[in-house]
Amino acid sequence: MAFESFFAAQSFLLWATFIIALIMGVVVNKTNFCTMGAVSDAVNMGDTGRMRAWFLAIAVAMVGVAVLEYLGLLNPGGSFPPYRANQLIWAENILGGLTFGIGMTLASGCGNKTLVRIGGGNLKSVVVLLIIGVIAFFMVNPFPGSDQTLMSVLFYDWIRPLSVTLSTPQDLGSVVMGKDAAGARLGIGLGLGLLLLVYVFKSADFRGNFDNILGGLIVGLAVLAAWYVSANVKIDLDGELHSLSGYVQQWDFLADSAAGKPADSRPLSTQSFTFINPMGQTLGYAAAGFKSNLLTFGVMALLGVMAGSLLWSLISRSFRIEWFVDFKDFTTHVIGAILMGFGGVLAMGCTIGQGITGTSTLAIGSFLALGSIILGSALTMKVQYYKLVYEDEASFLKALLTGLVDLKLLPERLRKLEAV
Numbered sequence: 001m002a003f004e005s006f007f008a009a010q011s012f013l014l015w016a017t018f019i020i021a022l023i024m025g026v027v028v029n030k031t032n033f034c035t036m037g038a039v040s041d042a043v044n045m046g047d048t049g050r051m052r053a054w055f056l057a058i059a060v061a062m063v064g065v066a067v068l069e070y071l072g073l074l075n076p077g078g079s080f081p082p083y084r085a086n087q088l089i090w091a092e093n094i095l096g097g098l099t100f101g102i103g104m105t106l107a108s109g110c111g112n113k114t115l116v117r118i119g120g121g122n123l124k125s126v127v128v129l130l131i132i133g134v135i136a137f138f139m140v141n142p143f144p145g146s147d148q149t150l151m152s153v154l155f156y157d158w159i160r161p162l163s164v165t166l167s168t169p170q171d172l173g174s175v176v177m178g179k180d181a182a183g184a185r186l187g188i189g190l191g192l193g194l195l196l197l198v199y200v201f202k203s204a205d206f207r208g209n210f211d212n213i214l215g216g217l218i219v220g221l222a223v224l225a226a227w228y229v230s231a232n233v234k235i236d237l238d239g240e241l242h243s244l245s246g247y248v249q250q251w252d253f254l255a256d257s258a259a260g261k262p263a264d265s266r267p268l269s270t271q272s273f274t275f276i277n278p279m280g281q282t283l284g285y286a287a288a289g290f291k292s293n294l295l296t297f298g299v300m301a302l303l304g305v306m307a308g309s310l311l312w313s314l315i316s317r318s319f320r321i322e323w324f325v326d327f328k329d330f331t332t333h334v335i336g337a338i339l340m341g342f343g344g345v346l347a348m349g350c351t352i353g354q355g356i357t358g359t360s361t362l363a364i365g366s367f368l369a370l371g372s373i374i375l376g377s378a379l380t381m382k383v384q385y386y387k388l389v390y391e392d393e394a395s396f397l398k399a400l401l402t403g404l405v406d407l408k409l410l411p412e413r414l415r416k417l418e419a420v
Contacts, residue, residue: 001229002236006247007260010268013233013244017226017297018304021273024222025308029116030316033057033215035351036104036113039377044385049209052200053216054355059196060220061272061360065227066189070182074231076361077169080245080269081277081348083363084169089348091162092155093368096347097354100276101376103339104351105384106332111275111340111350115302119309122322124329128337129279135341136280155346171362188362223356226272230297244268260293267296272360274353276344278302347372379403389420 003009027033031053038050068074077084104110107128109117114132117125139150168174173185200216201207234241237254247254248265255261262268267281278298285294313319324330344350347369349358355373358366382403386394398416405415 001232002234002241004236006235006244006255009233009235009244010262013230013268013297014295014300016229016233017300018307020222020225020229021301021304022308022311024219024273025116025119025305025310026312027215027218027308028112028305029120029309029312029318031211031215031218033212033219034113035110035355036108036377039101039105039374040381043378043381048203049206049212050215052203052206053212054351055196056200056213056216057220057223057356058359059193059200060217061223061227061356062189062196062362063193064220064224065360066186066193066362068224068228068231069189070186074227074270076171076227076270078269079361080266080271081274081353083348083358083361083366084171084174086166086169087163088166088170088365089160089163090365090368091159092346093348093354093365094372095159096343096345097369097372098343098376099339100343100347100350101373101378102380103336103341103343104373105336105377105380107336107340108333110352111279111344112273112305112352115275115305116309119306119311120313121319124322124324124333127330128333128340130283131334131337132276132341132344133279133283135338136276136345137283138280139342139345140277140280141284150342151345159346170364172364173362175364185362189360192362219352219356223272223352223360226297226301227270227357227360230272231270243270262296263291263293267298271297272357273301274298274349274357275302275305276340276350276353279341280345343376375407378407382406386417386420390417393417 001012003012033053034050035054038054041047041049042051065074065076069076107114108124111132114125114128118129135150142149166175168178171181171185172188173181176188177184206212233244235244235247242254245265245268248262248268251261278296278301281296281298282302285291285299288294324333347354348365349369351373354366354369359370383396383399386399386402394417401410402415402417404410405412406419
């Protein structure tokens with residue numbers, strides 16, 4: 001996909017992103033694809049249908065990326081964010097994942113679900129989006145008149161030194177085979193993907209549920225499509241091909257004038273869907289007066305999902321205005337949004353950004369973040385459940401210990417409340 005000018009190439013990328021995200025928004029709303037709901041169904045009801053749909057999306061994206069990379073059609077090594085960086089920020093992946101998992105449970109959905117709920121008329125999710133956007137923006141951008149960010153003030157000095165610098169990129173193929181990683185990435189990607197597919201379709205109930213299959217398939221293909229498009233949009237200058245990010249880095253040499261130069265080259269790198277950092281990008285875009293040089297893949301992805309969800313809500317006549325039930329409901333969502341903002345940036349992604357996009361690159365940090373998100377969400381649900389059932393008898397500590405026992409993370413002898 002080669003274009004004669006930067007602006008034609010950029011426009012194609014942005015609109016292609018919007019269309020792919022719109023399709024995903026329609027399908028996610030239609031099928032009720034929900035990662036928090038997947039954890040809730042599994043923990044509270046023993047129903048793995050939506051969890052299998054999530055794993056189907058992971059499998060589709062993982063197999064697709066493995067094949068595209070082997071064919072030379074995709075190189076996730078220089079992606080934004082840098083999933084395969086040789087610096088493994090394991091503590092941030094785990095702490096961020098746990099924090100995000102707790103937050104998404106309190107706020108009634110992950111980043112993607114927040115956008116889908118907004119498209120369906122949920123005004124609570126608008127509040128959640130705004131809070132996440134503010135925190136995500138200032139986690140990576142300095143406060144006005146300062147060179148400090150929330151990340152540098154609260155986290156960087158104590159958590160970044162815990163990171164481990166590897167001798168290779170952190171994807172499983174590189175860790176196993178070093179410089180000869182191409183074949184290993186293909187083999188591991190196909191192997192893990194096929195194992196997930198076997199698990200997913202082993203369930204007769206899942207095989208009989210059209211919506212779960214459709215949701216998982218389309219979300220996985222949407223992630224794969226975004227990877228492919230962002231990796232293959234090029235500018236052709238007299239037979240010499242330039243990537244969008246590469247062109248911006250050489251703007252003064254290649255462009256005729258400074259007009260229209262994007263504010264940053266990184267958001268034009270190879271990438272796919274993630275939704276927490278783009279909420280911050282969207283807030284910055286709006287606060288700056290919708291300047292075109294701040295319009296990014298992430299902004300268009302966010303707008304596309306909301307538009308797709310709104311479209312399906314109108315078609316299905318399911319659009320409903322919803323507001324907080326009471327002050328407690330408001331407070332719970334605000335706390336959840338704050339945790340999602342911090343956690344999503346720390347973990348370098350959400351249930352889609354790390355859970356599907358990141359894991360499709362086979363990055364170790366993505367698997368750590370995914371597991372931590374699931375654990376944080378599941379444990380929060382257990383604590384909420386025991387607090388609800390036992391009321392005053394269940395302290396937070398008792399509910400927490402019992403939840404950990406239920407999840408097989410502590411021995412039975414440490415149970416403080418009778419299982420219900």
